[in-house]
Amino acid sequence: MDEMMMLIEAEPSPTFVETPQIAQIAERAQSYLQCGFPIHFSGPSGVGKTTLALHVAARWGRPIALLFGDEQQSSSDLVGGMSGYRRHYLMDNFIRSVLKTEDELTQRWTDSRVTRACQQGLTLVYDEFTRSRPEANNMLLSVLEEGVLAMPAIRGGAGYVEVHPSFRAIFTSNPKEYAGVHATQDALYDRLVTLTMDYYDQDTEVAIVQAKTGLGAEEAGCVVRLVREMRDKAGSAPSLRAGIVIGRMLRLHDTRADAGNGLFRQICIDVLASSNGRAESKAILEKALKRCRWKKGSGIETAAVQTAAVQTAAQEGNGNGT
Ligand SMILES: Nc1ncnc2c1ncn2[C@@H]1O[C@H](COP(=O)(O)OP(=O)(O)OP(=O)(O)O)[C@@H](O)[C@H]1O
Ligand SMILES: [Mg+2]
Numbered sequence: 001m002d003e004m005m006m007l008i009e010a011e012p013s014p015t016f017v018e019t020p021q022i023a024q025i026a027e028r029a030q031s032y033l034q035c036g037f038p039i040h041f042s043g044p045s046g047v048g049k050t051t052l053a054l055h056v057a058a059r060w061g062r063p064i065a066l067l068f069g070d071e072q073q074s075s076s077d078l079v080g081g082m083s084g085y086r087r088h089y090l091m092d093n094f095i096r097s098v099l100k101t102e103d104e105l106t107q108r109w110t111d112s113r114v115t116r117a118c119q120q121g122l123t124l125v126y127d128e129f130t131r132s133r134p135e136a137n138n139m140l141l142s143v144l145e146e147g148v149l150a151m152p153a154i155r156g157g158a159g160y161v162e163v164h165p166s167f168r169a170i171f172t173s174n175p176k177e178y179a180g181v182h183a184t185q186d187a188l189y190d191r192l193v194t195l196t197m198d199y200y201d202q203d204t205e206v207a208i209v210q211a212k213t214g215l216g217a218e219e220a221g222c223v224v225r226l227v228r229e230m231r232d233k234a235g236s237a238p239s240l241r242a243g244i245v246i247g248r249m250l251r252l253h254d255t256r257a258d259a260g261n262g263l264f265r266q267i268c269i270d271v272l273a274s275s276n277g278r279a280e281s282k283a284i285l286e287k288a289l290k291r292c293r294w295k296k297g298s299g300i301e302t303a304a305v306q307t308a309a310v311q312t313a314a315q316e317g318n319g320n321g322t
Contacts, residue, residue: 008066010058010123016051017211019204025195029056029170032193038144038169040189043197046239048208049172050127052197057123057170065117065124069131069173075139079151080112109155114139118149121166130173130181137188144169144191199239202228208240213247219257222292223247229288230272234281242271258294265289 018026032039041049057064117124129137143149147163171192202224209220227243230236249267250257257264268289273281
């Protein structure tokens with residue numbers, strides 16, 4: 001039950017980029033939290049919802065209970081469950097037909113991390129909550145409105161948990177996603193303050209690509225302009241992640257964002273023009289690429305930026321690559 005949940009110490013990430021646009025939405029979120037309201041970052045894939053949710057939660061300063069929406073999750077998974085059943089098999093090496101099975105049943109109730117978050121006043125970050133079935137999320141209705149979490153009788157005690165005054169909840173979801181996503185009950189939406197996110201402005205995307213890859217401002221700018229042009233014209237939706245992938249590949253191969261560079265062109269085709277399978281995507285990309293010209297002195301700005309970003313890339317590179 002707990003595999004999909006994590007309890008993490010709140011600590012702002014050193015690689016988090018905060019431009020005026022990000023600071024503005026983070027402050028809005030913070031002020032709703034201060035008033036005790038649960039918030040919900042809603043927006044397309046790759047706009048930075050999860051990163052921002054974790055950042056806002058970290059700034060809030062309480063430990064974070066992280067939960068991922070999942071089709072398989074049930075309401076009882078969210079509150080807790082019985083655990084402690086063990087079965088032993090003993091195979092006799094001398095008399096092969098002897099197989100002794102020993103069952104040990106010492107079941108006891110284990111609270112889920114949502115329950116602990118409610119009880120101890122932690123910050124619940126529920127990422128992609130619409131991937132869970134609406135009935136699984138029903139238990140949150142009374143948590144968010146009445147400050148009470150109903151518990152099954154088998155747990156013993158009062159049959160409910162009172163929600164700690166420091167408890168806060170931050171949700172994320174992607175309204176455009178349709179595979180594996182459930183329509184959420186109005187009652188839950190009604191309890192959340194939804195902050196709609198769209199792709200960040202160009203300066204913010206450039207700052208993030210720079211921070212995550214170590215590219216200089218000019219090159220990161222060129223990569224981000226390509227990504228944004230494909231987003232606007234090619235009918236695909238490359239996000240910040242595409243810019244980060246291209247930037248890291250440039251760094252890995254120690255090569256330049258330049259239209260005359262075959263390797264760069266190939267990386268751009270792979271990352272930006274292949275996923276939707278449309279022939280016109282490549283034509284749009286070719287046209288956009290013409291504007292990418294690397295000039296001497298427009299590369300990595302300082303050794304310090306380069307080193308920090310390469311370290312970050314190395315730390316994160318074995319994860320989801322972004
Ligand atoms: N403020 C930021 N500072 C640094 N990196 C960021 C920031 N915002 C987003 N990113 C990076 O951009 C990428 C996409 O961000 P994130 O995963 O938060 O998007 P998302 O909206 O949650 O996407 P999805 O809907 O697919 O889950 C990640 O690699 C993340 O590290
Ligand atoms: Mg996310």
